[in-house]
Amino acid sequence: MGLYPTLNKPATKPLAGIRMEVIMTEQLNPFKIAQQQLDEAAKLLGLDSGTHAMLREPIRELHISIPVRMDNGQVKVFKGFRVQYNDARGPCKGGIRFHPEETIDTVRALGAWMTWKTAVVDIPLGGGKGGIICNPKEMSAGELERLSRGYIRQVGRILGIDKDCPAPDVYTTPQIMAWMMDEFNWINTRFEPGMITGKPVAIGGSLGRNDATARGGIYTVREAAKLLGIDPSKTTYAIQGFGNAGQYAATLMKEVLGSSKLIAASDSRSGIYNENGIDPHQLVKFKLETGKVEGFPGSKTITNEELLELKVDILFPSALENVITAKNAGKIRAKISAELANGPTTPEADEILYKNGVFVIPDFLCNAGGVTVSYFEMVQNSYNHYWELDEVQKKLDAKMTKAFHDVYNMHKNRKVNMRVAAYLVAVQRVAEVMKLRGWV
């Protein structure tokens, strides 16, 4: 058995006396995966059963229905969630996703990962997540505003800078954060910008929040490259997922690491490849103008699967969950997989990557820059005093570098892969506080 207990189940029941091929299926439910990852850490840490049980489930969650009058005059009811996974170390913190395939189990998993994320970068917050089942690509700005305000009318009762503080995530934007803050402030009749982060700078957002997820991830890549003996200025890289984090990663690599070469990028439709290099700024412009990466001048069209299997120094999975699975993990040829997305790699794929020597910077470490600057935003909102950009970036660098080395040292000392090491660091910190508070 490898690092994780396998959750494989036969898809068909073998019948007595009949020779049947047992078809194995991989566990792809994100919450089951999050629990499986925690179980492994709990075993290695020797956690007592009460602490383990508390960390396996969210502390509380709210399921809501949001009526929205659509532009055609009809009312449509949207389902939404807010999961407060664990607030032992401080108020819950985590984004809100707008996605047609949102499920409560995905939100639970993301809430768990936020709990480990805030712990691994050691900011005084817990973990939570929210989601609405909707397709924002098919909604007008007016419909999105009414949906965002409706979400706060339902969930606002459990939010606040000292309770639970949301932020942007998949398909939610600074504008959506501004509407949500405004609705919350009307309801509570006071100005409380710190109840949500990732706001536009003009209304209490922090400088440096927009690119913080990507920038923080690149700081960890810089540290990993040093330890692995890779010259960061000579790296090639590929970006899977050209959304907020992916676009900033594309353009920031050069700024942070010196010269490096983007050779492939993809979005939900397809990918592009050019071995001679792609100008990341031109590609971002092209994507903004056309809504896709495909057709970028001088590039060849490839699939998302082909992109993941390219021979590159650094691969940035930057979209959604479960893109690197037992099926394709053996074909990954990157030296470093820097996970800007949440949950891109399954436990079985993790084992394969580890065996093959692919150095994974796990999601809740690699993409923790976003929540770290969100925390800086909350601090600035509380003081009503704002920092310069270089101060934000310096503080972010210090947090990410320290977190990376905490995890790397654990990886070396305990001889476990980087994801298990990140779990050991984070779970230990949350467990310690639960004990101090007398919960367990």
Ligand code: GLU
């Ligand atoms: N949604 C981002 C994440 O998954 C940011 C969360 C936050 O800033 O609270 O880390």
